[in-house]
Each structure stands twice: as C-alpha cells, then as structure tokens.
Amino acid sequence: MSDYNFAYLDEQTKRMIRRAILKGLAVPGYQVPFASREMPMPYGWGTGGVQVSAATLTPEDTLKVIDQGADDTTNAVSIRKFFERTAGVATTEETTKASVIQTRHRIPEAELTEDQILVYQVPIPEPLRFLEPRETETRKMHSLEEYGLMHVKLYEDISQHGDIATSYAYPVKVEDRYVMDPSPIPKFDNPKLEMAAIQLFGAGREQRIYAVPPYTKVVSLDFEDYPFEATKADHPCDLCGSEHSYLDEVILDDAGNRMFVCSDTDYCRTRRAEGHVGRLGESEGEAA
Amino acid sequence: MGAQMKEQDMTPLLQVNGLTKMYGPRIGCKDVNFDLYPGEVMGIVGESGSGKSTLLNAMAGHHAPDRGEVVFDTRTDGPVDTLTMSEPERRMLGRTDWAFVHQHARDGLRMSVSAGGNIGERLMAVGGRHYGEIREQAADWLGRVEISDTRIDDRPSAFSGGMQQRLQIARNLVTGPRLVFMDEPTGGLDVSVQARLLDLLRSLVREMGLSAIIVTHDLAVVRLLADRLMVMKDGYVVESGLTDQVLDDPQHAYTQLLVSSVLQV
Numbered sequence: 001m002s003d004y005n006f007a008y009l010d011e012q013t014k015r016m017i018r019r020a021i022l023k024g025l026a027v028p029g030y031q032v033p034f035a036s037r038e039m040p041m042p043y044g045w046g047t048g049g050v051q052v053s054a055a056t057l058t059p060e061d062t063l064k065v066i067d068q069g070a071d072d073t074t075n076a077v078s079i080r081k082f083f084e085r086t087a088g089v090a091t092t093e094e095t096t097k098a099s100v101i102q103t104r105h106r107i108p109e110a111e112l113t114e115d116q117i118l119v120y121q122v123p124i125p126e127p128l129r130f131l132e133p134r135e136t137e138t139r140k141m142h143s144l145e146e147y148g149l150m151h152v153k154l155y156e157d158i159s160q161h162g163d164i165a166t167s168y169a170y171p172v173k174v175e176d177r178y179v180m181d182p183s184p185i186p187k188f189d190n191p192k193l194e195m196a197a198i199q200l201f202g203a204g205r206e207q208r209i210y211a212v213p214p215y216t217k218v219v220s221l222d223f224e225d226y227p228f229e230a231t232k233a234d235h236p237c238d239l240c241g242s243e244h245s246y247l248d249e250v251i252l253d254d255a256g257n258r259m260f261v262c263s264d265t266d267y268c269r270t271r272r273a274e275g276h277v278g279r280l281g282e283s284e285g286e287a288a
Numbered sequence: 289m290g291a292q293m294k295e296q297d298m299t300p301l302l303q304v305n306g307l308t309k310m311y312g313p314r315i316g317c318k319d320v321n322f323d324l325y326p327g328e329v330m331g332i333v334g335e336s337g338s339g340k341s342t343l344l345n346a347m348a349g350h351h352a353p354d355r356g357e358v359v360f361d362t363r364t365d366g367p368v369d370t371l372t373m374s375e376p377e378r379r380m381l382g383r384t385d386w387a388f389v390h391q392h393a394r395d396g397l398r399m400s401v402s403a404g405g406n407i408g409e410r411l412m413a414v415g416g417r418h419y420g421e422i423r424e425q426a427a428d429w430l431g432r433v434e435i436s437d438t439r440i441d442d443r444p445s446a447f448s449g450g451m452q453q454r455l456q457i458a459r460n461l462v463t464g465p466r467l468v469f470m471d472e473p474t475g476g477l478d479v480s481v482q483a484r485l486l487d488l489l490r491s492l493v494r495e496m497g498l499s500a501i502i503v504t505h506d507l508a509v510v511r512l513l514a515d516r517l518m519v520m521k522d523g524y525v526v527e528s529g530l531t532d533q534v535l536d537d538p539q540h541a542y543t544q545l546l547v548s549s550v551l552q553v
Binding site for chain 2: 131144146148151152155225226
C-alpha cells in the first residue's frame with residue numbers, strides 16, 4: 001500500500017477532527033473551529049473536505065468524489081486517487097454504492113440514505129462574511145441570532161435584479177437557529193439539504209467544520225412576497241432526457257449551438273443505461 | 289387621571305448617575321449626573337478632549353464605563369440600568385428604541401449597500417420579512433429627509449456628504465426610536481448644508497417627540513436644537529442648565545470663555 005498512516009492524517013489529528021465533527025452534529029449549523037492541517041494540495045482544492053473525509057473513512061468504506069456533480073473532473077480525480085493511495089479504500093462512481101461521498105458544489109441527484117455520509121468542500125463558511133468583514137462581529141451575530149443583515153443581501157438582490165439573484169451558496173437557517181452557508185451548491189439543491197444522510201462541511205483554509213444531522217430542518221431564507229425558488233435551466237437533459245436534474249450548459253461550436261447535460265454524471269449514465277434518450281443522446285448510443 | 293398622566297410624564301426617559309470612565313490614570317469623564325425627560329433635547333458642549341464623546345459612547349453602551357448607572361425607561365420593564373443588562377437586550381435596544389448618529393456618515397452607513405437597503409436594515413433586524421413593505425417605508429423615509437426616491441437604489445458612496453448624513457438619520461429613525469444619540473451631526477458639512485440639516489433635525493425631533501442627546505462644539509447647533517445644556521471641561525461637567533440661560537448668562541469661567549470665543553459675523 002503506502003507508508004502513510006491510514007488516510008494520510010495521523011491518528012491524533014483525526015481524533016481532533018472527529019471531535020469537531022461530533023460537536024458540529026450536536027449543534028447543527030454552528031461553525032466549529034478546528035486546527036486545520038496543511039494538506040498536500042493547495043487551499044481552495046478541497047483541503048477541508050479532504051480532512052473531514054480522512055477522519056470519517058474506515059477501511060471498509062467505499063468512497064465517491066464528485067466535483068460539480070462529475071466524477072471525472074480534475075479535482076474529483078485527484079482526491080479519489082489521493083485516498084486510493086493513502087487509505088487503500090474502494091472507490092466508486094455510483095452514488096448508491098458509496099458510503100462516503102466527498103462533493104464540491106453539488107448534491108447528487110439520487111436520494112441518499114441513512115448509511116451514507118456527504119462531505120462538502122467549503123471555501124468560505126461564514127454566510128455573513130461579505131456583509132460584515134469582522135470575525136468578532138459575525139460570531140457575536142451568530143451567538144445572538146442577529147440575522148437581519150442576511151436579508152439585507154436578499155433585499156439588495158431584489159432591488160437590483162427584480163428577484164433574488166443569488167443562485168448558489170444560498171443562505172439557509174438550520175433547525176430555526178443558525179444561518180448557514182451550504183457551500184456553493186446551486187440553490188436548486190437547497191431543498192435536498194433535508195435528507196437522510198449525514199452532511200459534513202469542511203473549510204480547510206478558514207479552519208471551520210459544521211454539520212447537518214439526518215432529517216434536520218433546513219429552510220432557505222426569503223421574503224414573504226419573494227419566496228425561495230429552486231431554479232434550474234428550463235430544458236431537459238440532451239443526453240438522458242431528464243426533466244428533473246440540474247443541468248450544465250455546454251457550448252458546442254461557434255455557430256451558437258449548445259447543449260444541456262446533467263451535471264451529475266452518474267445520474268445521467270444510469271438513466272441512459274436504463275434506456276432513456278435525450279435530444280442528442282442517440283448518436284452516442286450508436287457509436288458505442 | 290390628569291395627575292396620573294403627569295406622574296407618567298415625570299418619569300425620566302434616561303437617568304445618568306455618577307457615570308465615570310477612566311483611561312488608565314487619565315479621566316475620560318467623571319461623576320456625570322443628569323436626567324433626560326421624554327421629548328427633551330440635551331446638548332453637551334465643550335472643547336476637544338473634554339470628554340463629550342467618551343460620555344456619549346459610555347451612555348450608548350459602545351464602551352463600558354468604570355462606575356455609574358445609565359437607567360433607561362424601557363417600554364416593557366420600566367426603568368432598567370442598561371449597563372447591567374444582558375448583551376442581547378442591550379443590542380436589541382440599540383436597534384429599536386435607541387439610535388446613534390455618527391459624526392462621519394461612513395461610520396454609521398453600510399457603504400456597499402444601497403440607500404434603500406441601509407434604511408431597511410433595522411426593519412429587517414427586528415423581523416421585517418416583506419420586501420414591498422420594507423421598500424415602501426424606505427422610500428417614505430428618503431422623502432422625509434429630502435432625498436429623491438429615485439436615488440433609492442444608489443449606494444451612499446454616490447451621495448454628497450450632506451445627503452449621506454441625512455441618509456444616516458433616516459436609517460436610524462426608521463424604527464421610531466425614543467432616544468437618539470448624536471455625535472457632532474453637523475461636523476464636516478458646509479454652513480448652508482448644516483443649516484438645512486439642523487432645520488430637518490429640529491422638525492423631526494418635534495414631529496416624532498424624540499428625546500436626543502447631542503454632542504457638539506458648535507454653540508449654534510445647541511442654541512437651535514437643545515432645551516438644556518451641559519458644558520464639559522477636562523472630563524467634568526462644569527455648568528448645566530437651560531440652553532438660553534447658560535449661553536446668555538454663563539457663570540463658569542470656561543463657559544464665559546466658550547461663549548465669548550464665538551465669532552460674531
């Protein structure tokens with residue numbers, strides 16, 4: 001295998017991270033400070049998520065890593081390889097077969113179950129950061145539940161764009177208490193935050209871990225006259241024909257042709273294997 | 289009935305007892321005592337470094353004084369010492385019944401948020417969740433401080449100094465506070481803008497029946513706005529009384545100096 005300790009981090013570090021994770025689960029949405037370690041990858045590449053995954057993994061686990069829903073992008077491939085080398089755990093691209101899923105910016109389309117853990121990579125854990133730069137002040141605002149400022153941001157959105165234009169990292173309130181940044185997932189995924197699986201959030205550079213336990217109430221913030229809407233591109237997937245999945249727009253040529261495809265590659269592949277075909281899906285089937 | 293009304297009116301809105309703030313061995317302000325009644329405007333004058341702003345910040349809870357009491361007549365629980373209040377209560381007071389107008393509008397405004405958002409912040413902080421209503425109130429308040437409602441989506445950085453100051457006042461008064469702390473509200477504005485701002489402040493104070501504590505070194509400001517006056521020197525209140533009385537018949541040597549230092553044009 002390798003000369004690394006299981007899953008790269010030493011046992012003391014994993015213990016420290018597990019304590020932070022447990023505290024996070026006990027106080028849903030609360031940002032727990034932890035002594036983030038230097039990882040063999042740059043900040044912004046998922047150092048927080050990797051540390052949480054490392055502390056969560058057991059040798060029997062099956063790991064799946066996605067980046068924007070895809071299993072085959074650089075970030076996902078390198079993190080998957082990292083754990084293949086340092087932990088020797090089994091890896092998969094199938095959502096249903098994974099026990100630990102590390103994700104960047106998406107929640108898988110397939111419904112997750114109680115025996116799965118979803119680990120998010122978080123760039124900036126503080127939802128109030130761009131409104132209030134002082135950490136001392138934002139901590140105080142969290143502890144005193146002073147969240148009026150969050151609505152000022154939504155107000156600004158409506159006054160400038162006519163509706164709430166925040167389309168990712170859409171702020172949520174967890175269990176009627178803490179306002180939380182769900183990491184930069186599209187707001188289409190926000191309703192899925194109330195799920196059966198454990199959700200863990202790791203921010204490496206900012207040294208924060210937070211968590212949403214299974215079946216926890218998660219409400220997206222909004223105004224009475226401008227309610228929250230989970231939006232997506234108004235198209236079916238061009239490969240699998242799904243009407244209900246989050247789509248990426250891909251430009252095909254210089255003549256303005258474009259296609260919409262599921263951002264969740266495993267979901268799209270599964271549907272095509274089941275025989276669903278989208279507008280441009282046929283040609284691929286014939287080629288194969 | 290009448291007597292009862294009178295008795296209610298006689299409860300001071302704010303009672304300051306023996307308020308002392310030291311900066312190490314140096315005196316910030318010492319043994320300040322006064323009562324402020326509903327609808328009354330109190331002026332605090334004195335030279336730079338006399339402890340005016342220290343006193344104001346200590347009363348408003350911006351920093352903790354070393355000794356003394358600041359008793360505020362709250363809507364629900366009657367007179368309560370704000371210095372021994374829990375922090376959430378004090379901060380709640382700070383965005384409902386109290387308002388603080390800073391000398392520099394930039395300190396009191398969110399410069400990266402539109403004028404409407406600035407005014408709406410307090411409403412949202414106390415639970416306003418209806419965009420249409422918040423916006424309506426913001427437009428109404430812009431009108432009351434003489435800013436065109438076509439500027440509602442502009443950021444304060446696009447406003448002139450005088451407009452920024454008026455916006456700050458609107459942002460503070462939108463929740464209908466009962467007590468306003470003002471720290472040199474007209475400082476740094478040219479005289480004609482000052483005059484209009486004073487006019488506006490005076491009419492707002494009268495209309496809303498506000499109580500206010502105004503710190504300034506400009507005697508004209510207190511002459512126009514304040515019912516009563518305190519003169520500070522070296523951290524102590526050296527003279528206090530009705531504004532006209534203090535300004536027209538100063539007793540303390542320092543007050544005499546202060547009054548005679550004003551240039552007559």
